[in-house]
Amino acid sequence: MLRELFFNLCLLISLHYLLRFTFRSWPVPRRGWRHALRLSALAAAGLILMLFPAPIAPGVQVDLRAVPVAFATLQFGPLAGVLVALPIMLYRALLGGVGLYAALPSLLGVIVATTLMRRVVPAVGPLFWRHWPGVIVMFAFNGVPLLFLPDGPQLFTQVYPLLLVMNVLGALAAWGVLSERFHVLRLTSQWQSAALTDALTGLGNRRQFDLDLEAMGPGDALLLLDVDHFKRVNDTHGHHVGDEVLQEIARLLEREARGRDRAYRYGGEEFAVILRDVKGDGLNRVAERLRSAVERHALRATGGTVTVSVGGAGWAALPLRQLVQRADEALYAAKHGGRNQARVWGIWSPTQGGDPASRTVLRRPQP
Known part of the structure; x- marks a missing residue:
């Protein structure tokens, strides 16, 4: 029995090593087809382990099938x-034998014990091995129903201690393999987030903006916002107040923009918003709503009025650099037209005449 269980242990670790490659991002998704495939892989691991059992009596066999079930739980x-x-369970029922009456309750007991231990033992992580007493509790019931089989006390004495040790060792070793993978994914996610997030406002930074700009398509639009007289805010109230103003504007952009849109800190006091699937006069309305929201609410840090100028342009099958240039020129027109206003690059039509590459129609949107 020891030899068969040792082979089962080696097979368990190998299967979890292969399973680690199915985890590609952090946090681990808990829904969708990828999650379903991962659960299927865990079930397949349990079935494979059952193909190499340790027979201990007619109709009674043991293996480490409970470890993948405990991990999923x-x-x-x-x-x-x-x-x-x-x-x-279905496969074990097909195998039949008297051991069935111990196998099914044992697996259900592992699920119940692991569910209870979730409050004590954290999900698999880099320091998971420190919680080995909790792992013992997870598998403590596994094998206890052997007591109710014919010659149960003898079978229990023969099997239970070794089975418990192998389950605990298998869980710590196999889950340790996954813990290392999770640790790498978590660190990678944190580094990517830090590299693509503005530390002051929590918005996407210029690098994230450039990446998302590449994904723009028909129906999308771009807004650029610049805080009016921001140097005056810094000079009058100090840079810490200027930082508070930028943070407040960032919160307003996230709150006032539509759920599928995304805001960025484009530069020092400049922000950008990429709008997805803008219909009709939607670009004008969103631009004015954002401008108005800042005028109404970004007052707390200075005790006065903070305003922004907004320039926008819609996607028009142009190079992205030209789209940004159009939004920037609209922003320039808003600032030099008196600030605290929103202007959008108009759509050129042949009836207007002239060169479409050099013609702009800038209009003040209605609230």
Whole structure:
């Protein structure tokens, strides 16, 4: 029995090593087809382990099938544990034998114990091994139903201690492989977030803006916003107040923009908003709403009025550099037209005449 369980242990670790490559991002998604495939892979791992059992009596065999079930329960919850356990239970029912009456309760006991231990043992992470007492509790019930089989006490004494040790060692080793993967994914996610997020406002930074700009398509639009007289705010109230103003404007942009849009800190006191699927006069309305929101609410830090000028341009099958240039020229027109206003690059039509590459129609949107 020791030899068969040791082979099962090696197979368990190998299967989890392969499983680690299915985790590609952090946080780990808990829904969708990728999640379903991952649960299917865990169930398949349990079934493969059952192909190489340690037979201990006619109709009674043991293996480490409970480890993938416990992992699914610990990481994704009891429902996931049940979904992973179902194919394993069905296969064990097909095998039949008296051991069936111990196998099914044992697996259900692992799900229940792991569910209870989720409050104590954290999801698999870099320091997971420190919680080994909790892992023992997860597998403590596994094998106990052997007591109710014929010659149960003898079988229990023969099997239970070794099975518990192998389950705990297998869980710590196999989940340790996944913990290392999760640690790398978590760090990578943090580094990517830091590289693409403005530290002061929490908005996407210029690098994130450039990446998202490349993904713009028909129906999308761009707004550029510049804080009016921002140097005066810094000189009068200090740079810490200027930082508070920028943070407040960032919050307003995230709150007032539509859910599918995204705001960025484009430069020092400049912001950008990429609008997705803008219809009709939507670009004018959003531009004016953002301008008006700043005028109404970005007052707390200075005790006065803070305003922004807004320039916008819609996607028109042009090079992205030209789209940004059009929005920037609209912003320039707004600032030199008196500030605290929004202007949008108008759409050129052949009836206007002239060179379409050099013609702009800038208009003040209605609130």
